[in-house]
Amino acid sequence: MGKKKKKRTPEELYWCYYCDRVFKDEGTLILHQKAKHFRCPACTKKLNTAQGLQVHCDQVHKINVERVPAAKPDRDSMDREIFGMAGVPEGMKPGGVFGFVGVPWKSCGTLWRC
Numbered sequence: 001m002g003k004k005k006k007k008r009t010p011e012e013l014y015w016c017y018y019c020d021r022v023f024k025d026e027g028t029l030i031l032h033q034k035a036k037h038f039r040c041p042a043c044t045k046k047l048n049t050a051q052g053l054q055v056h057c058d059q060v061h062k063i064n065v066e067r068v069p070a071a072k073p074d075r076d077s078m079d080r081e082i083f084g085m086a087g088v089p090e091g092m093k094p095g096g097v098f099g100f101v102g103v104p105w106k107s108c109g110t111l112w113r114c
């Protein structure tokens with residue numbers, strides 16, 4: 001009782017805020033973010049967030065990471081805390097620059113590079 005499940009409509013997408021890639025589930029998305037955007041360039045350790053990566057690089061390697069690795073130029077801010085779909089601005093959709101309007105993901109997992 002009292003535990004409300006967040007409704008997710010079937011059309012709702014899991015996508016990477018940093019690079020606009022679309023995934024079939026959030027677990028895959030999180031794995032992608034860790035491997036692609038939260039991975040230490042110096043020792044390949046995978047962190048959970050961009051902030052975690054920043055702290056790790058600073059403390060372990062004395063590297064100042066100012067931008068999220070492999071992120072689009074306007075999405076590479078370290079200030080925004082992204083984890084899976086958490087932290088993505090409400091109503092934001094992937095692929096705005098490509099004119100993407102919400103076609104369901106295909107079996108290959110990506111929308112526009114099949």
Ligand SMILES: [Zn+2]
Pocket residue numbers: 016017018019020021032033036037
């Ligand atoms: Zn990505």
Ligand SMILES: [Zn+2]
Pocket residue numbers: 040041042043044045056057060061
């Ligand atoms: Zn490292």
